[in-house]
Amino acid sequence: MNLGFIGTGKIASSIIFGIFKSSLKINKIYISSRNRNIAKKLSVKFKKVKTLKNNQDIINLSSVVLLSVTPSVGKKILKDLKFDKKKTIISLISTIKLNDLKKSTGVKKVCKAIPLPFVENRLGPIILSPKNKIAKRIFSKIGPVIEINNEKISFSFWSTSSIMAAYYELLNSTTKWLIKKKIKPKTATKYSSELFLSLSKDAVLKKEIGFNKLVADSQTPGGLNMQVLKELKKGKFYDKFLKSLDNVHRRIKH
Ligand SMILES: NC(=O)c1ccc[n+]([C@@H]2O[C@H](COP(=O)([O-])OP(=O)(O)OC[C@H]3O[C@@H](n4cnc5c(N)ncnc54)[C@H](OP(=O)(O)O)[C@@H]3O)[C@@H](O)[C@H]2O)c1
Numbered sequence: 001m002n003l004g005f006i007g008t009g010k011i012a013s014s015i016i017f018g019i020f021k022s023s024l025k026i027n028k029i030y031i032s033s034r035n036r037n038i039a040k041k042l043s044v045k046f047k048k049v050k051t052l053k054n055n056q057d058i059i060n061l062s063s064v065v066l067l068s069v070t071p072s073v074g075k076k077i078l079k080d081l082k083f084d085k086k087k088t089i090i091s092l093i094s095t096i097k098l099n100d101l102k103k104s105t106g107v108k109k110v111c112k113a114i115p116l117p118f119v120e121n122r123l124g125p126i127i128l129s130p131k132n133k134i135a136k137r138i139f140s141k142i143g144p145v146i147e148i149n150n151e152k153i154s155f156s157f158w159s160t161s162s163i164m165a166a167y168y169e170l171l172n173s174t175t176k177w178l179i180k181k182k183i184k185p186k187t188a189t190k191y192s193s194e195l196f197l198s199l200s201k202d203a204v205l206k207k208e209i210g211f212n213k214l215v216a217d218s219q220t221p222g223g224l225n226m227q228v229l230k231e232l233k234k235g236k237f238y239d240k241f242l243k244s245l246d247n248v249h250r251r252i253k254h
Contacts, residue, residue: 004062007069018142129154
């Protein structure tokens with residue numbers, strides 16, 4: 001199988017790193033020379049990665065084409081590219097709809113995927129919509145895949161995939177706060193990352209009991225956890241969080 005990436009940015013690079021850490025059998029991966037630094041890094045590191053200047057050449061040489069450019073670039077370049085109908089297209093672009101992709105490329109085997117940068121270390125989740133055998137074959141090697149047939153429902157997952165920076169900012173704030181309290185940066189960073197890792201691992205292990213119970217079980221009546229949760233709720237922290245998800249969802253579905 002030859003893969004082609006139109007756009008060699010953050011997510012294309014993460015997928016390629018993940019693929020080479022996996023058992024997926026790949027013949028060649030063609031990447032575009034943009035971004036130049038990332039393309040150079042990838043082609044130096046992996047023998048099977050070849051950089052091409054022309055997007056059309058990437059398409060012609062690949063049986064599976066991954067669209068990994070931003071929505072505005074995608075809209076601009078797709079209309080001038082020619083796709084053989086037998087190809088599979090996997091689009092990572094949130095706001096270009098499946099029907100529009102099919103119309104502008106003439107390809108029927110089109111699917112959208114939402115991998116996140118941690119696929120680089122073969123961590124998921126990865127949403128695929130609709131089901132697509134080839135996309136599943138590729139992505140299931142680099143993270144747990146969730147297949148969603150209904151595109152409208154996949155918009156909700158696109159929305160929740162937008163919490164990454166906000167989540168890391170929680171780690172950042174916790175760490176900065178510890179540093180302000182005279183904890184060494186290295187110790188503060190280690191503590192915050194281990195704390196958040198344990199919270200996430202614990203949530204995965206206890207997912208069957210549900211998050212309502214996890215929230216309840218994490219509070220001693222009148223205790224410190226109860227205090228922080230109460231204060232954040234009073235400050236509408238979670239209402240604002242949900243409002244942001246609504247706003248992102250509105251942006252994606254239009
Ligand atoms: N990052 C994520 O976590 C993530 C997750 C899922 C989906 N996505 C989606 O994946 C897409 C790419 O995201 P990203 O974060 O990887 O963005 P990015 O780092 O900005 O990558 C986009 C790449 O496209 C290149 N490009 C610009 N014009 C081009 C052209 N005409 N032909 C070929 N390549 C061109 C850019 O190169 P230059 O730097 O040279 O301009 C850049 O390297 C977006 O639609 C995003 O919504 C991202």
